Amino acid sequence: MKATWEKIEKNLGVLEVEVEAERVAAALDKAFNKVVKKANVPGFRKGKVPRPIFESRFGVESLYQDAIDILLPEAYGEAVEETDIFPVDRPEVDIEQFAKGQPFIFKAKVTVKPEVVLGQYKGLEVPAQKAEITEDELNAELKRLQERHAELVVVDDEPAANGDIAVIDFDGSVDGVQFEGGQAERHSLELGSNSFIPGFEEQVVGMSTGDFKDVEVTFPEAYHAENLAGKAAVFKVKVHEIKRKQLPELDDEFAKDVSEFDTLEEYKADLKAQLESRKQEELKGARETAVVDAAAANAEVEIPDAMIASEVANMVRDFDNRLRQQGMNMDMFLSFSGQTREDLELQMKGDAEKRVRNNLVLEVIAKAENIEVSEEEVNEELASMAESFKRTPEEIRSILAANGSLSSLNDEISLRKTIDFLVENSVEVEAPATQEEAAPEEASAE
Structure with missing residues (x-):
C-alpha cells in the first residue's frame, strides 16, 4: 500500500492512498461471501450460488460497495499510521478507482491536530499567596457550622x-x-x-x-x-x-456536640488547621490554572472547529451524567432552566475551546521537555483507582484496556506531570499593594 500526505491549509490536508489489486480481490471475496447468503437465484439455495453464475447474473459491480465498506476503513487506518498524522474529524473520502483486477485508489480530505508554536512557558510569573486564615474567615466558618446545627x-x-x-x-x-x-x-x-x-x-x-x-x-x-x-x-x-x-451557643458544649474536642478553643484550633489545608489546596489549584493559562496564551495555535465541537459534546455528556447522579436528566434540567440543548452547548463553547487549547499546549510542552510516564507511575495510579473503587489494580487495568482507556490514563498522568513542571518553573511575585494597603504607609511618611 502507498500513502502520501499533502497539507493544503494549516489543519487540513489530503491523504492519497493506493491499495494493491490483491487486497481488492480479497475484499471482493469477503463481499461475495456476505452477499451470496441473501442472493436469490433459481435452481440454487441461498448461499450456494457459484461465484461465476452470481457475477454473470448480477455483475461483479454489485459487490463493489460492500468491498469498499470492508477495505476502506482498514486502508484508511493504515494510511494514517504510515503518514503519522492525527485526524480530529471524519474524513471526506473521494473514491478515485475501484475495480476488479485494479488497485483501489482514494483521496481523503482530513482535518488534523493543529501545530502549536510555543511561546514562553518557563519562568511565568504568578502572584504570591499565603494559606493564612484570618479571624473573620474562622468566624464565618463557625457561623456556617452554627447554621448547620441550628x-x-x-x-x-x-x-x-x-x-x-x-x-x-x-x-x-x-x-x-x-x-x-x-x-x-x-x-x-x-x-x-x-x-x-x-x-x-x-x-x-x-x-x-x-x-x-x-x-x-x-x-x-x-x-x-x-x-x-x-x-x-x-x-x-x-x-x-x-x-x-x-443557633446553638458557641461554647465548650457546642465543641463537644460537633467534634471530638472538649473545649471550643481546641476545636477552633483544629478547624483553623483544616481551613488552612483547604486553602492551601485552593491556592495550589489557582496557581496551576494561572501557569497553564499563561503558557497557552503565549502559544500560537489555530484550533479546528471539529475539536471544539467534540469537546462540547464531551462536556454535555459529563454534565448529563452528573445530573443523573442527582436524580435528574438533561430533559428535566432544560425544562426547569428554560433552555434548549443548543443554548447549553453555546454556553460551554468558550470553556471547551480553552480546554482544547490548554491541552494541546501542554502536550507540546511535554514533548519539548521529554516528560514521560513510567510504568511505575501507571501502577501507582492504578493502585489509587483500585482503592477508590474497591477493586484490584489488575481488575482496573483490564477494565481500562477493554474500554480502550489505558492510553488515556497515560495521557492524564503526563498532563499532571507537565502542569507540575510549569508550576515548579514559575516565579512567585508579590502583588502590588492596593490603595487601602498603601494609605497607612503614605500617612506615616507624612
Missing part, C-alpha cells in the same frame, strides 16, 4: 422574616383559572431563598400564623412553562406555621 423553633407571636421557614398553603391562578403545579398544602418555604417566583417570598415576609393573603406576582418572560411566561398570577396564601432557626 434547631427550628415555632414562632407564634412574631411575623415571618427572611430566613424563617413558612409552612403555607397556596393556590395559584391566572385570569381566575388554576394552572398545573400552582397548588400545594403545608409547603415549607424558606423565605429569602429565592426558590419561588420573584416577588412571592417578599410578600410572605410580614405575615403571621393564621394569616390569609393574595400574593400577586408576574412570571418571568423566560419561564420554562411557555403558557405561563410573562403572565400575571394571583396566589391565595395561608400561613399555618412559622419556624425560625435557633
